[in-house]
Amino acid sequence: EPEVTQTPSHQVTQMGQEVILRCVPISNHLYFYWYRQILGQKVEFLVSFYNNEISEKSEIFDDQFSVERPDGSNFTLKIRSTKLEDSAMYFCASKGGGGYTFGSGTRLTVV
Amino acid sequence: GENVGLHLPTLSVQEGDNSIINCAYSNSASDYFIWYKQESGKGPQFIIDIRSNMDKRQGQRVTVLLNKTVKHLSLQIAATQPGDSAVYFCALEADDYKLSFGAGTTVTVRA
Numbered sequence: 001e002p003e004v005t006q007t008p009s010h011q012v013t014q015m016g017q018e019v020i021l022r023c024v025p026i027s028n029h030l031y032f033y034w035y036r037q038i039l040g041q042k043v044e045f046l047v048s049f050y051n052n053e054i055s056e057k058s059e060i061f062d063d064q065f066s067v068e069r070p071d072g073s074n075f076t077l078k079i080r081s082t083k084l085e086d087s088a089m090y091f092c093a094s095k096g097g098g099g100y101t102f103g104s105g106t107r108l109t110v111v
Numbered sequence: 112g113e114n115v116g117l118h119l120p121t122l123s124v125q126e127g128d129n130s131i132i133n134c135a136y137s138n139s140a141s142d143y144f145i146w147y148k149q150e151s152g153k154g155p156q157f158i159i160d161i162r163s164n165m166d167k168r169q170g171q172r173v174t175v176l177l178n179k180t181v182k183h184l185s186l187q188i189a190a191t192q193p194g195d196s197a198v199y200f201c202a203l204e205a206d207d208y209k210l211s212f213g214a215g216t217t218v219t220v221r222a
Contacts, residue, residue, distance in 0.1 A: 102154040
């Protein structure tokens with residue numbers, strides 16, 4: 001069964017540093033997403049991406065965040081200057097005819 | 112934004128009994144509803160979905176019921192097993208091609 005692959009599974013970074021979270025969506029999917037889940041809370045929408053551009057972003061997705069699909073297979077989320085409150089699980093998802101598929105997530109810990 | 116809520120944050124159920132998990136939503140334009148299971152440290156795992164033109168859908172040991180009149184969604188798990196212990200989220204999609212998640216119900220199965 002096709003999977004959404006995320007790397008790394010766990011990232012520890014110092015406050016103020018840049019991080020890039022990587023995702024390989026399912027190859028024939030057209031919609032790509034990043035979601036965030038702070039420990040013990042619900043999954044929150046960050047951004048959707050379609051046709052090589054952002055189609056929607058939430059209030060959380062401020063100027064510190066950016067997404068890219070650099071090579072037709074990878075889909076990345078960059079946080080330019082991490083804050084303590086960015087610590088969370090970050091899930092990538094892609095959507096095709098069969099619905100949404102989520103990756104296993106990257107646990108980001110900002111210290 | 113969409114309000115998606117669950118009636119109970121936790122549910123303790125005896126092994127072999129049936130479980131019912133509930134979800135209420137506010138956006139009447141929602142037309143696609145999904146139940147996800149999340150185990151510790153993992154991403155949301157698809158369980159079952161239903162579209163707004165249906166009121167019931169059955170899978171293996173799971174049934175989703177949709178009441179659009181009162182904007183209520185439920186997940187029924189038959190003969191609950193220890194492997195069903197997890198956090199369960201409802202999620203819905205309106206006309207904006209993204210999912211909004213509920214807060215989650217933690218199901219604990221007692222042996």
